[in-house]
Amino acid sequence: MVDIHTHILPALDDGADSMEEAVTMAQMAFDDGIGHIVATPHHHWVPIPLKEMKSKVAALQASIDKAGIDIKIHTGHEVHLYRQTLLDLQRKHICSLAGGSYLLVEPDFYNYDDATDAILEELFDRGFKLVMAHPERILPLIGNFHKIEWFVERGGLVQLTAKSLYPNAQPNILEASIELLQNDMAHIIASDMHGESYRPAGLTQARDIAAKWVGEKKARAMVNDTPLEVINN
Numbered sequence: 001m002v003d004i005h006t007h008i009l010p011a012l013d014d015g016a017d018s019m020e021e022a023v024t025m026a027q028m029a030f031d032d033g034i035g036h037i038v039a040t041p042h043h044h045w046v047p048i049p050l051k052e053m054k055s056k057v058a059a060l061q062a063s064i065d066k067a068g069i070d071i072k073i074h075t076g077h078e079v080h081l082y083r084q085t086l087l088d089l090q091r092k093h094i095c096s097l098a099g100g101s102y103l104l105v106e107p108d109f110y111n112y113d114d115a116t117d118a119i120l121e122e123l124f125d126r127g128f129k130l131v132m133a134h135p136e137r138i139l140p141l142i143g144n145f146h147k148i149e150w151f152v153e154r155g156g157l158v159q160l161t162a163k164s165l166y167p168n169a170q171p172n173i174l175e176a177s178i179e180l181l182q183n184d185m186a187h188i189i190a191s192d193m194h195g196e197s198y199r200p201a202g203l204t205q206a207r208d209i210a211a212k213w214v215g216e217k218k219a220r221a222m223v224n225d226t227p228l229e230v231i232n233n
């Protein structure tokens with residue numbers, strides 16, 4: 001499986017605290033059946049260019065290889081949508097997923113307005129392909145997914161967070177996830193793992209739960225084929 005949303009790079013944002021924890025997270029991901037991980041620190045916390053990101057990923061890869069864990073780590077960012085996003089892009093402080101044409105974009109948790117749509121439109125116009133991170137956790141979108149129908153119609157992909165589907169998820173988040181699945185508005189499941197105990201990988205369990213709503217074939221695509229296409233694009 002391919003996990004395109006993680007905070008595994010150590011000591012950068014609110015993700016892994018140390019290299020040791022990052023390696024433990026990789027081991028947990030491997031045990032879950034994951035072979036590729038995209039490191040996506042919050043871009044506005046860690047505004048670094050691709051060259052620097054590559055060296056951080058290489059250091060983590062070396063530690064993972066040394067531990068004998070068969071996982072490939074890729075560069076990336078979780079791109080926060082706010083008034084400075086386009087400026088950050090211009091400054092080359094934003095890394096695409098695995099260096100390709102996809103950006104992982106995250107709307108603000110409390111505010112989704114016309115300005116958010118305008119940034120998304122501008123990114124599409126510039127030729128980027130987009131994956132929207134966990135709309136089921138974005139308060140102004142819950143119950144209002146008609147607001148992102150245009151995004152999906154324009155080819156945008158929607159990423160659910162694995163834990164949003166677990167039986168112990170907050171009821172409103174679980175309900176929102178099921179609504180997205182039932183309306184064919186969810187394309188990828190990712191862990192958004194932040195630590196060995198904070199949202200660790202668990203794509204297998206989430207895939208199996210999603211299968212109840214969309215069938216096994218589509219659920220498998222959400223953790224295999226579709227995220228693989230994203231990192232190969």
Ligand SMILES: [Fe+2]
Pocket residue numbers: 005006007078133192
């Ligand atoms: Fe995240």
